Amino acid sequence: MIGGSELERLLRGAALRVTRPRVAVLAAVRDHPHIDTESIIGVVRERVGAVSHQAVYDVLRVLTTAGLVRRIQPAGSVARYEARVGDNHHHVVCRSCGAIADVDCAVGFAPCLTAADDAGYTIDEAEVVYWGQCTDCARQGRTGPAAEQRTVHSHEQPT
Amino acid sequence: MIGGSELERLLRGAALRVTRPRVAVLAAVRDHPHIDTESIIGVVRERVGAVSHQAVYDVLRVLTTAGLVRRIQPAGSVARYEARVGDNHHHVVCRSCGAIADVDCAVGFAPCLTAADDAGYTIDEAEVVYWGQCTDCARQGRTGPAAEQRTVHSHEQPT
DNA sequence: CTCACTTTCTGGAATGAATCAAGACACCGG
DNA sequence: CCGGTGTCTTGATTCATTCCAGAAAGTGAG
Structure with missing residues (x-):
């Protein structure tokens, strides 16, 4: 090699x-x-x-x-993988089709780790998942639960 | 009845x-x-x-x-259920033992739903999971992955 | 109270995402 | 090239959750 x-x-x-x-x-x-x-x-x-x-x-x-x-692994979903590592970004997940998109951290690394009350835990990561509906499903009037699409959607690359 | x-x-x-x-x-x-x-x-x-x-x-x-x-359902975990509903609280999860505790929302409902860039999605919930280590595991020097304990731990009730 | 309709639970079965395990094969440094 | 060790093959298994037909239970009306 x-x-x-x-x-x-x-x-x-x-x-x-x-x-x-x-x-x-x-x-x-x-x-x-x-x-x-x-x-x-x-x-x-x-x-x-x-x-x-x-x-x-x-x-x-x-x-x-x-x-x-x-x-x-958003709740209710199979594991998903991404190559974007080492930065503090979050995700938005479509409740209807399961599509996922990146969302940049709004507050910065350090503030992101500051919980209002950490219950004594030593926190090292704050994972934020925004749940909602993507533009495709909204346009098609879909309200059903995530269909857990397993094909690759073009709208998973907005970022 | x-x-x-x-x-x-x-x-x-x-x-x-x-x-x-x-x-x-x-x-x-x-x-x-x-x-x-x-x-x-x-x-x-x-x-x-x-x-x-x-x-x-x-x-x-x-x-x-x-x-x-x-x-x-934190990533990698089986489903968990709680009776605390209707408020905007989040969770902290121990990476070692899987214990979960409540954490009150630090920013308030409306700001919580405001992602830096929502990728066109209509967001209705922001789920925040703080990952770290609980006091018990820290004291016992545990570093292994979540053992996914299935018994009821007393330290799951700090809130 | 009885009865009938509808929902809920039982008990058996199935699904699928992920993991376990023994051994063959491939990578790569000496 | 060779050998040590990691990686992949192949077969099997686990487990969390769901499906399904039918029996049982809840409850509102009479």
């Missing part, structure tokens, strides 16, 4: 072995913000051919642990 | 039939803030005797839909 792409450098930089499934998973997550596990599996298989779902789960776990990928 | 307890009045007020499983579930959730489904099942069975787990799930769904109970 000589030289290599940016993704390979990212993996090596995180002291991870460079494998085809890993490169493919990382690429899939970078290309599709907030993508769910099953979709990743689909995209990876298109790129690399047969890859077991267990391998994908393992890769995602490793990438998440290494900080190359972030895992989010 | 004559007269009745406060719980019965609550149920009737929500146009729900009063059944023993429902009363028991509602009591369990009120007595144990942030209790998970399996624990509810255990508590209900102690109170009423054999109750199917399907019944408990159905009751929780009905109570949640009626607004008598609130369902929360």
Whole structure:
């Protein structure tokens, strides 16, 4: 394995072995913000051919642990992954279709960690999820619960 | 079914039939803030005797839909339920043991719904989860991932 | 009180997201 | 090239939640 792409450098930089499934998973997550596990599996298989779902789960776990990928799981939803890491951003989730979009932090890192009353806990992260309805569902008059779409929607890339 | 307890009045007020499983579930959730489904099942069975787990799930769904109970599901956790509804409070979750505590909203209802950039979404709720470590785990030097304790902890009632 | 309608619960089954585990295979440093 | 060790394959399993047909219970009207 000589030289290599940016993704390979990212993996090596995180002291991870460079494998085809890993490169493919990382690429899939970078290309599709907030993508769910099953979709990743689909995209990876298109790129690399047969890859077991267990391998994908393992890769995602490793990438998440290494900080190359972030895992989010809004209530009632399967796990989703994004490549935007290391900044203090939040998410807005559509109650109807499950679409997710990034939202920048409004108050800044330090204030964000200051709860009115932290109950004695040592807080290290404030996760904010804004729940509402996306423009597509609003336009189509959808009021049902999240359909948990597993296809990649174009409106998941507004940021 | 004559007269009745406060719980019965609550149920009737929500146009729900009063059944023993429902009363028991509602009591369990009120007595144990942030209790998970399996624990509810255990508590209900102690109170009423054999109750199917399907019944408990159905009751929780009905109570949640009626607004008598609130369902929360921090990332990586099973569903938890609480009786504190109708106010704008948030939660702090312990990464080590999974304990959850209430945290009052620091900014007020309206500001809370104002995202820096809402990506065109119509926002109706801002869910804030503060992640950190509780005093018990900090004292015991625990750093492992949430053990997802299913027993009822006394330190889940600081508020 | 009785009865009938409708809802709720029982008991069995199913789903799907994620994980476990043994062993074959691939990566990569010496 | 080789060997050590991590990673992926393949088969299996777990578990939280939901589906479903029918029996049982709640309750309002007469």
